[in-house]
Amino acid sequence: MLFVLMSLVACNNEKLIRVDYQIGEDHSGEHMITEEDRVQTIASFFRQVKWDNAKVQMDRKEDMMLTFFYQYNPNEPERLEEYKIWFNKDSVAEIVDPNKHRYGKLDQADAEKLREVIIKK
Numbered sequence: 001m002l003f004v005l006m007s008l009v010a011c012n013n014e015k016l017i018r019v020d021y022q023i024g025e026d027h028s029g030e031h032m033i034t035e036e037d038r039v040q041t042i043a044s045f046f047r048q049v050k051w052d053n054a055k056v057q058m059d060r061k062e063d064m065m066l067t068f069f070y071q072y073n074p075n076e077p078e079r080l081e082e083y084k085i086w087f088n089k090d091s092v093a094e095i096v097d098p099n100k101h102r103y104g105k106l107d108q109a110d111a112e113k114l115r116e117v118i119i120k121k
Contacts, residue, residue: 016043017078018069021118038117042066045114046083049095049104056096056103063087064118087115 019033019042033039062084069078086094093111095104106114 014070014072014079016040016068017071019118020067020069022065023063023119033118038120041117042114043068045106045110045117046095048110049106051097051102051104053101054103055101058084058086058094058096060086062096066118087111 016039017034019039021031021033022029023031033042064085064087066083066085068081068083070081071078082098084096084098088094091108091111093106093114095106096102097104
């Protein structure tokens, strides 16, 4: 029984260590975020997203693409997750997780804060 519990704890030992982002239609210039406080703040916004299982097609190209780098074990390569974000005129952010076929939104206040944390210079 103890072995099973230890295995379950070990399986959930992922840590978000880095977020890369690209802005604009051509996604020129990749930017890297490694500061732990910024990375964890971004992760907290994504935990607030109410996800729906849906495969969506948007009318325009995303405004930003994020790549999350999760580390399970320091001796193994990171696991990557990509997200596409659209910041709309009403300031709501629409987020698509193309790998898991999920769609979600952030309200105006959280969308603006997320954008500020990501693009912080």
